[in-house]
Amino acid sequence: MIISVSQCRSHLEEEVTVQGWLVHKRSSGRIRFLVLRDGSGILQAVVIKNQVKPEVLQDFDKLTQESALSLTGILHDEPRAPGGVELELSDMSVLHISQEYPLSPKEHGIAFLMEHRHLWLRSSRQQAILKIRHELSRAIRDFLDGQGFVELDAPILTPAACEGTSTLFSTDYFEQGKAYLSQSGQLYMEAGAMALGRVYCFGPTFRAEKSKTRRHLTEFWMVEPEIAFAVLDELMVWAEQLITFSIGRVLENRREELKILEREAAFLENIKTPFPRLSYTEALQLLEKKGVQVPFGDDLGGDD
Numbered sequence: 001m002i003i004s005v006s007q008c009r010s011h012l013e014e015e016v017t018v019q020g021w022l023v024h025k026r027s028s029g030r031i032r033f034l035v036l037r038d039g040s041g042i043l044q045a046v047v048i049k050n051q052v053k054p055e056v057l058q059d060f061d062k063l064t065q066e067s068a069l070s071l072t073g074i075l076h077d078e079p080r081a082p083g084g085v086e087l088e089l090s091d092m093s094v095l096h097i098s099q100e101y102p103l104s105p106k107e108h109g110i111a112f113l114m115e116h117r118h119l120w121l122r123s124s125r126q127q128a129i130l131k132i133r134h135e136l137s138r139a140i141r142d143f144l145d146g147q148g149f150v151e152l153d154a155p156i157l158t159p160a161a162c163e164g165t166s167t168l169f170s171t172d173y174f175e176q177g178k179a180y181l182s183q184s185g186q187l188y189m190e191a192g193a194m195a196l197g198r199v200y201c202f203g204p205t206f207r208a209e210k211s212k213t214r215r216h217l218t219e220f221w222m223v224e225p226e227i228a229f230a231v232l233d234e235l236m237v238w239a240e241q242l243i244t245f246s247i248g249r250v251l252e253n254r255r256e257e258l259k260i261l262e263r264e265a266a267f268l269e270n271i272k273t274p275f276p277r278l279s280y281t282e283a284l285q286l287l288e289k290k291g292v293q294v295p296f297g298d299d300l301g302g303d304d
Helices: 005-011 054-062 110-115 124-146 186-196 232-253 255-260 265-269 280-289
Strands: 015-028 031-037 042-048 068-077 085-096 170-172 178-181 198-206 219-227
Touching: 005 015, 005 042, 005 085, 015 042, 015 085, 031 054, 031 068, 042 054, 042 068, 054 085, 124 198, 124 219, 124 232, 124 255, 186 198, 186 219, 219 232, 232 255, 232 265, 255 265
Parallel strands: 042 085
Antiparallel strands: 015 031, 015 068, 031 042, 068 085, 170 178, 198 219
């Protein structure tokens, strides 16, 4: 029976097969250890010299980090192992021996990591970020769908800007001239709200803005709800509910990933409605009292 690492706890004392990639290996006399990951979790396998075929031990010596393996054995409860479960290996099939892996536990520069982005994704930190992002995306859709919103897909290629022509990526659109990568689905959602009442789009948007700060992205995903007949106070309540619902789902399902990222769950648990309300003028006055210089014009950038 082939299972994922995340299912191992439900199959204790059963013989199973788990497939994945080698994180690392080590030896201790007659006993050898393999640590495998498959995207759903990490599993330790123990290899006992006299309980496996000689070919398994020969293959063990050839293994390199990120080699693809299929491990078969019996699962046991083992509190000292990652995830609290250990596989007592009976057989191993080597699916692929990896070439020398360029990433190591030491610190690497961002430029190096981005050049190896396809491999960097395999690190625990990057996986945690992607799983939390997935949880947030799912929570946003679940909340809006549950409140009677209809998701509409706004075009990615659009004929005009919705916020200013200086930030558009342009491309030739056959004989009809220029088309532009969308800055926002706002105009389409406004039309949709007039038909369906509550709508939203959730997809990629693009801004042709060069910047040296982390507050500017040329490409990002954005959720844009539109509600017919809503006033500002009502919209603020909707925003509060969406935020707290999404945070709640992350706390419910992704606490382990928060630990990997060294994020304090207690901070997120304290985010509750209603949020404090300040007018724009009151916010500026408060910042001024604290001695914070408020940027204006181009220093804000984008929608800031």
